[in-house]
Amino acid sequence: MRTLTVAMHGVTGRMGTNQHFIRSILAIMRQGGVTTSGGETIGIKPILLGRDAAKLKHLAESVANEQIGHHVDWSTDVDSVISDASVDIVFDSSSTQMRASMVRKAAEHGKAVYCEKPIAIDTDEAIALAETCESAGIRNGVVQDKLWLPGVRKLRMLRDQGFFGDILSVRGEFGYWVFTGHDPDQPPQRPSWNYRSEDGGGMMIDMFCHWQYLIGDLFGPIDRVLAHAAVDIPERIDESGKPYPCTADDSAYAIFVTKSGVTCQFNSSWTTRVRRDDLLTIQVDGTKGSAVAGLRECLVQDMESTPRPTWNPDIPQPIDFYSGWEQLSDQTNYDNAFKIQWELFLRHVAGDGEFPWSLRSGAHGVALANAGETSWRQQRWVSIES
Ligand SMILES: NC(=O)C1=CN([C@@H]2O[C@H](COP(=O)(O)OP(=O)(O)OC[C@H]3O[C@@H](n4cnc5c(N)ncnc54)[C@H](OP(=O)(O)O)[C@@H]3O)[C@@H](O)[C@H]2O)C=CC1
Ligand SMILES: O=C1CO[C@H](CO)[C@@H](O)[C@@H]1O
Incomplete structure (x- = not known):
């Protein structure tokens, strides 16, 4: 040994x-x-x-x-x-x-x-x-x-099986409410440096490096990004109980378009309250079927199960949209x-x-975060170099 x-x-x-x-x-x-x-x-x-x-x-x-x-x-x-x-x-x-x-x-x-x-x-x-x-x-x-999250592995399997047909778009929702610490009964559940850009904090630098390899792996390399971010909470309480000014973006909203033309929208926020299946959900819509993955689970809807809604706000919604999805069973023991x-x-x-997950590939993640920041500051699309 x-x-x-x-x-x-x-x-x-x-x-x-x-x-x-x-x-x-x-x-x-x-x-x-x-x-x-x-x-x-x-x-x-x-x-x-x-x-x-x-x-x-x-x-x-x-x-x-x-x-x-x-x-x-x-x-x-x-x-x-x-x-x-x-x-x-x-x-x-x-x-x-x-x-x-x-x-x-x-x-x-x-x-x-x-x-x-x-x-x-x-x-x-x-x-x-x-x-x-x-x-x-x-x-x-x-x-x-994130490449080895059970939900992401299930999405990869569906893609490889051709379940989606042509993949059209992707919607990622990430985040939850991070307590500010002003209420002593609700201490912040993340370290304070995350909310200070001078200490390396910020939603874009934290999460766009994840979105870069995740989108690249599942849907192909990113061609361009349009992003916006905000410092939503101006002051939080640090580990020693002292208030500090927040200087880092705590929410970021981005559209990434892949080189193959798939539109991927990702919302990332520490200032949102969760009403979805998980802390990260990724919906993939394709010509033949759709899937919504959480951290572990993945729900699918194929063409036969796709409801035919009509718009009528004058009556209560007759369709239970949640019931038309089937949960994929686990394919293995997910470590x-x-x-x-x-x-x-x-x-x-x-x-x-x-x-292949080398520092060189990690640098592509940092480059996407920096491109997102440029897009936000300059209010424009930014191309991603290969
Ligand atoms: N892949 C993922 O899902 C995630 C990755 N991360 C990344 O992991 C890294 C750490 O994040 P997290 O664990 O949340 O942060 P923490 O604040 O919990 O931990 C920071 C670590 O760095 C050490 N450290 C900080 N400053 C110094 C210093 N000046 N000298 C020596 N040691 C120091 C701390 O040591 P000490 O205990 O002595 O203070 C501690 O071990 C970040 O780069 C973050 O981006 C974070 C969250 C999720
Ligand atoms: O920095 C981060 C913030 O939290 C996320 C979820 O815990 C992590 O995945 C990420 O790396």
């Missing part, structure tokens, strides 16, 4: 702790590692990195013990661990603004690097990071978790999306399989 040593930076954060450490790395360790296509087992040895010894110790000892029955290593000496010859992979899920320095440190020491999105807030910086990894010849990847991508990256680093 081969063991890969993974230095995990940012593991004390929301994503680092929950999705990457507990639900991916510890879950993979609990299942005995990952098996390559050649039948080799790859084990993992994590080393948790950060600046807060108490948080790291808690994760490495209490949490790891509870999940896998033994503790794992941790250190606050980030540079020494990254430069240590035993480390194979550097992972970063710390704040977006620390990403570049972590990626550069990993590349400098010839380590494979895997990191959260966005890889930067600026396209030039994102491309420079991709080039740094490429010229260092290191294996590299960025988290693009955690982050864990699936981790397994693919670990195998890639072990020399088993390609990993």
Whole structure:
């Protein structure tokens, strides 16, 4: 059995702790590692990195013990661990603004690097990071978790089966109400940096990098974008209970048109109250059928089930539009999306399989977010370079 040593930076954060450490790395360790296509087992040895010894110790000892029955290593000496010859992979899920320095440190020491999105807030910086990894010849990847959501996998299956006929348009609705913190009984459920553009926050930079790879994967590359955004809530309360001015867009509205002519509209908002099936829903309309995917479920309506409405506001609506949809059954056991991508990256680093979700592809996500911002500021369509 081969063991890969993974230095995990940012593991004390929301994503680092929950999705990457507990639900991916510890879950993979609990299942005995990952098996390559050649039948080799790859084990993992994590080393948790950060600046807060108490948080790291808690994760490495209490949490790891509870999940896998033994503790794992941790250190606050980030540079020494990254430069240590035993480390194979550097992972970063710390704040977006620390990403570049972590990626550069990993590349400098010839380590494979895997990191959260966005890889930067600026396209030039994102491309420079991709080039740094490429010229260092290191294996590299960025988290693009939405590709492995069960609902998205069901949409991909329907597309591959030709269920939609010609795909005409797509409508994505994302978001929910994030409490501002002014009511002490309703603390904010997301970190405050998300609402400060100077700290890397903002809906476009957060979510357009997801929409870029999601639309690209399901419907083909994006040709152009028209977008608008708003800073809806001017003041929120931070983690220490202090008010702060919000400088980042907390809602964004975009039309992305693919090179093949599919119109994809995505609304993304932290200032909306949910009246839909899930926190993200994606409706795909095609000539032969439509589907609405949530995070896990997917409902379909084919031509035979398509109702024939007539407009008559003088009578109560006679059609129950919700009843004409059929829920797709699960096709497999859907594992955690982050864990699936981790397994693919670990195998890639072990020399088993390609990993197209590289920093280069992450840079395309940043470029779409920047194009959305240009569209918003200049009130015009912006073309996306291939
Ligand atoms: N793929 C996805 O679905 C999602 C991805 N993300 C991305 O993940 C990243 C982290 O987001 P999230 O987990 O929500 O953020 P958190 O604020 O919860 O976590 C931030 C992490 O960065 C560390 N950190 C912040 N500033 C510093 C600093 N100056 N020096 C050292 N460490 C620092 C924190 O350490 P400490 O604990 O010591 O403060 C913590 O580990 C972001 O880039 C975000 O875009 C976020 C949400 C979803
Ligand atoms: O930054 C983000 C905001 O929240 C979303 C849902 O949790 C994430 O997918 C995204 O990466």
